[in-house]
Amino acid sequence: MATTEFGHTVRRWRDRVSPEAAGLPVGGGRRVPGLRREELAMLAGISVDYVTRLEQGRATNPSEQVVEALGRALRVSASEREHLFHVAGLVPPGRGTVPAFITPSVQRMLDRLTGTPVAVSDATWTLLLANPLYTALMGERHGDERNAVWRTFLGPAGRVRHTPESLRALETAQVSDLRAAASRYPQDQRLRRLIAELRVNSDRFAELWDSGAVGQAEASRKTIDHPEVGALTLDCDILNVAGTGLRIIIYTAEPGTQDAERLALLGVIGTQTLAGQHSRAQWP
Numbered sequence: 001m002a003t004t005e006f007g008h009t010v011r012r013w014r015d016r017v018s019p020e021a022a023g024l025p026v027g028g029g030r031r032v033p034g035l036r037r038e039e040l041a042m043l044a045g046i047s048v049d050y051v052t053r054l055e056q057g058r059a060t061n062p063s064e065q066v067v068e069a070l071g072r073a074l075r076v077s078a079s080e081r082e083h084l085f086h087v088a089g090l091v092p093p094g095r096g097t098v099p100a101f102i103t104p105s106v107q108r109m110l111d112r113l114t115g116t117p118v119a120v121s122d123a124t125w126t127l128l129l130a131n132p133l134y135t136a137l138m139g140e141r142h143g144d145e146r147n148a149v150w151r152t153f154l155g156p157a158g159r160v161r162h163t164p165e166s167l168r169a170l171e172t173a174q175v176s177d178l179r180a181a182a183s184r185y186p187q188d189q190r191l192r193r194l195i196a197e198l199r200v201n202s203d204r205f206a207e208l209w210d211s212g213a214v215g216q217a218e219a220s221r222k223t224i225d226h227p228e229v230g231a232l233t234l235d236c237d238i239l240n241v242a243g244t245g246l247r248i249i250i251y252t253a254e255p256g257t258q259d260a261e262r263l264a265l266l267g268v269i270g271t272q273t274l275a276g277q278h279s280r281a282q283w284p
Contacts, residue, residue: 004057005087006067011055013074014040021075023111023131035073043073045142062088068100072129075104096187098123099244106241106248115267116250117234123181123245124191125149125174136270137224137232137251137263147194149174153202161223172215175208181245222251228269229262 015034024039037055041048046066053059054066062070067088071081081101085092093100100122110118110131117134121127125148127141138159144150151158152174162170178198182191198205223233232253239248253260 006062006084006089007055007057007059009084009087010040010051010070010074013076013080017073017075021111022073023114040070040073044069046070062090064090064093068128072102072107075107077104094187096185098126098181098185098188098191099246100126100128101244102129102246103244106246110248113250115264116252117263118251119249121148121247121249123185123247124178124194125247128246133263133267133270134249134251136266137226149178149198149205150194153198153205159224159226161225166220169215170217171204171208172213173217174215175205175213176215177217179209179212184245217247226262226266229266232259232262232266234259234263 014037015032017034019030019035019039022035022039022043024035024043030036035043037051038048041051044051044066046069050059050066054062064085067085067090068081071084076084078101082092102120106120110120110129113131115133117131117137119127119130119134119138127146127148130138141151145155152171178191178195181188182195185191195209199209200206217238219235219237221233222236223231225231234251234253237250237252239250240246241248251263253263
């Protein structure tokens, strides 16, 4: 019963969200008042087939990650998010777990930054939301790769250039942040599993964790090697949303520079490429 009601709820709430409100281009010939299934799937990082099966009640037991992602894509309020967890047959995350809820006000702010690469991560540096330009700049990330700490210590090399000094500073800041999150959210099982995996599989992480290393993520200039537009040197600023643990990551280019030109070019070719693709399944 809960699964059927979950599908019905997602279907009804999908009609409430206009493409404009979701930051999507509006074309002619739309047969639905709100988001298409393909659009909801893209925004949530879930396959279209899975969204279809959820709405039709043919998929059972959606995970917390799926419910959270659909809630963000549907722009739900705090009380609606709680209802969505209940009709999915899940207990809403408690006070001892890492917050992943993005308030409508923060969402509206992000929707207005269409010409700027912007992403939101939680207190563990897990990517919750990225606008199309950020994804075009950094590439799509799925599964474990959505966590920046996992990428640093266990993942493949990314597009951001690092000197030995900048890499050490990044490693120290991330381990320090993860330790603070573990202290603040002691009931979060996913966080505990992440830390355990990193300690077992990365000697460098284990060394920093055991030494009690302390650092802090700060604003910086980063060079990103993009496969289509070349190298871009951009300012990276990190804004903290008070009381939530959320981090907003913003990349900007100095006006009148080649970096600004390349970022503008990426805004055309990169987002067109993403829009022309169906979202790959981030979760089943």
